[in-house]
Amino acid sequence: MSSLHSYHDLLQEYFDEGLSGVHEEVLFAELGRNGEMRREFSRMMRMHKTVQADAAHLKAPAYAADDIMRRITAMPVPQSVSAFIIVRRIGAFAATAVLAVLATIAVVRIGGLEHSNADVLRPVVSTTARPPAATHAVEPLPPTGIPAAVAQPTARHRANRTVVEYHKSFPAFGSEEPIQHSTPSNAITHASISRSPFADQSIRSGKIASVETPISMGSDDGLLRYARLQEEEGTVALSLRGMSVGGAAVAVSGQMSAGVFYEVNGNHAFGIEAGQEPFVDVSTVDVDGEAVEFRSTETLPWAMAVYRLSLPELGIESTVYPFAQIGAGAARSSALGKAQLGIVLQPEHRVVFSFGLESTVLFRSQASPLTALRWTYGVGVKL
Amino acid sequence: MAAQWRTYSDNELIAVMRRQGDDAQHAFGELYTRYADRVYAYCLRVLGNEEEARDVFQEAFYRFYRTCRTDGDKSTAGLLITVARNLCLNSKRDRKHTVPVEEWHIVALGSPYEQKELLTLVSSALELLDFPLREAFVLRQYQQFSYNEMAEITGESVDVLKNRVWRAKEKLKELLSPILEDLSQL
Numbered sequence: 001m002s003s004l005h006s007y008h009d010l011l012q013e014y015f016d017e018g019l020s021g022v023h024e025e026v027l028f029a030e031l032g033r034n035g036e037m038r039r040e041f042s043r044m045m046r047m048h049k050t051v052q053a054d055a056a057h058l059k060a061p062a063y064a065a066d067d068i069m070r071r072i073t074a075m076p077v078p079q080s081v082s083a084f085i086i087v088r089r090i091g092a093f094a095a096t097a098v099l100a101v102l103a104t105i106a107v108v109r110i111g112g113l114e115h116s117n118a119d120v121l122r123p124v125v126s127t128t129a130r131p132p133a134a135t136h137a138v139e140p141l142p143p144t145g146i147p148a149a150v151a152q153p154t155a156r157h158r159a160n161r162t163v164v165e166y167h168k169s170f171p172a173f174g175s176e177e178p179i180q181h182s183t184p185s186n187a188i189t190h191a192s193i194s195r196s197p198f199a200d201q202s203i204r205s206g207k208i209a210s211v212e213t214p215i216s217m218g219s220d221d222g223l224l225r226y227a228r229l230q231e232e233e234g235t236v237a238l239s240l241r242g243m244s245v246g247g248a249a250v251a252v253s254g255q256m257s258a259g260v261f262y263e264v265n266g267n268h269a270f271g272i273e274a275g276q277e278p279f280v281d282v283s284t285v286d287v288d289g290e291a292v293e294f295r296s297t298e299t300l301p302w303a304m305a306v307y308r309l310s311l312p313e314l315g316i317e318s319t320v321y322p323f324a325q326i327g328a329g330a331a332r333s334s335a336l337g338k339a340q341l342g343i344v345l346q347p348e349h350r351v352v353f354s355f356g357l358e359s360t361v362l363f364r365s366q367a368s369p370l371t372a373l374r375w376t377y378g379v380g381v382k383l
Numbered sequence: 384m385a386a387q388w389r390t391y392s393d394n395e396l397i398a399v400m401r402r403q404g405d406d407a408q409h410a411f412g413e414l415y416t417r418y419a420d421r422v423y424a425y426c427l428r429v430l431g432n433e434e435e436a437r438d439v440f441q442e443a444f445y446r447f448y449r450t451c452r453t454d455g456d457k458s459t460a461g462l463l464i465t466v467a468r469n470l471c472l473n474s475k476r477d478r479k480h481t482v483p484v485e486e487w488h489i490v491a492l493g494s495p496y497e498q499k500e501l502l503t504l505v506s507s508a509l510e511l512l513d514f515p516l517r518e519a520f521v522l523r524q525y526q527q528f529s530y531n532e533m534a535e536i537t538g539e540s541v542d543v544l545k546n547r548v549w550r551a552k553e554k555l556k557e558l559l560s561p562i563l564e565d566l567s568q569l
Contacts, residue, residue, distance in 0.1 A: 043563040062421035
């Protein structure tokens with residue numbers, strides 16, 4: 001260190017970000033030798049401490065909090081929030097139905113209807129009109145008087161058709177039924193749960209199983225969930241992050257979906273699907289050294305884009321054939337993925353029944369993914 | 384229930400606020416408790432006027448509640464200070480209030496100085512600094528932000544901010560030199 005200016009720099013650094021061991025030694029060696037540097041050090045130390053003391057004693061005015069809260073409570077709810085509340089009130093089912101109708105209209109208007117009408121009419125026209133000979137060679141027409149659908153089985157899988165479908169599902173392979181809560185809907189923020197289903201299905205622990213009713217669950221904030229278990233000696237509160245409390249609507253309409261598909265050809269179809277379904281969340285909480293398994297159900301509305309591969313060529317006379325389907329979308333703010341394998345029964349060209357096994361993964365931002373395995377069945381109409 | 388919110392991280396509290404439920408205000412209250420003093424200290428020391436500082440401080444928290452947003456990796460303190468900073472800049476633009484150095488010296492000099500008085504004088508001396516220097520000094524010395532955080536808040540480079548803090552200290556030391564000298568000799 002060769003100049004006073006450099007020592008001055010070291011002093012500044014010392015009071016700002018601190019010095020490394022070597023530089024600190026250099027500085028303090030100089031302070032031991034140089035009286036002017038010691039006075040400078042003293043002045044800076046005084047200023048430094050004064051600023052720290054000033055920062056420590058500055059407190060926000062007590063009344064400011066009240067003023068802010070008054071403004072907040074008087075704040076009008078933004079329109080987007082209002083819309084959200086309306087959706088919550090009318091229920092996810094109604095919202096899903098609206099979505100499905102809108103999606104149907106959109107797909108049909110885009111062009112599916114024109115194609116499908118033409119396809120439906122074509123066999124009828126073919127039976128009455130005499131086609132050119134060249135067309136005969138490529139696609140022989142059925143004899144007059146024989147229904148086109150019978151004479152031409154592949155007509156069931158004609159391309160460019162719009163299919164509207166409705167599905168229900170139920171747990172597969174021992175997946176537990178969602179817990180039935182005594183709450184009217186997801187919209188409520190605090191739910192009381194009757195002891196029996198909760199204790200039997202939700203908590204498995206000697207300690208907790210003996211708990212007296214009432215047991216209450218809460219989702220005060222929509223994020224933190226807790227269960228409060230009334231015990232003889234007091235209340236045990238379990239804080240469970242990332243869990244959710246579902247509603248009673250779970251069993252009635254909780255596992256359904258509606259979709260609109262556009263068949264590109266007999267094998268490939270793309271579509272959009274929306275629905276709602278419950279996800280059973282299992283968490284283990286340590287209570288006084290005992291692991292308590294806690295189950296809760298979250299019913300989520302969802303929407304996704306879907307691709308379906310149908311394989312009528314592997315089926316029985318194109319009436320019963322396998323299909324596979326994958327989809328990706330969102331459930332509220334979480335990503336959702338689905339995969340399905342199943343069988344289609346198509347007794348005639350307009351109606352489709354399906355039955356399959358569906359796997360669902362819900363990716364959550366603050367918790368591990370939820371998975372579900374369900375049987376699913378549905379009916380579809382080809383427009 | 385108040386104790387429960389203390390276990391939440393800032394981002395979790397902001398997520399609760401976003402849901403606009405009954406607990407949004409509780410979550411906001413917890414964030415307010417955590418950061419009110421820091422934000423107020425920033426407003427007061429940057430603006431140098433209690434009334435303005437209080438108004439800006441309240442507006443900052445109100446806007447934070449209304450938007451309840453997060454901003455990438457920026458900390459909640461950084462986010463709040465950014466909101467407050469923008470309001471401070473607006474407020475500063477609306478007024479042209481300066482204290483001449485000469486006038487300040489008349490007030491500051493010529494009497495024995497206690498630590499308490501020094502506090503007052505430091506805050507007054509801060510007002511004599513140009514806004515960029517004052518702000519950099521407050522962010523660094525009062526708010527204890529790192530230079531990287533300061534760069535995110537102000538949009539300036541780390542080197543520029545280091546230089547500003549340096550110059551602010553030098554200026555303050557120059558202004559307070561007679562007083563600091565006296566106190567050093569006590």
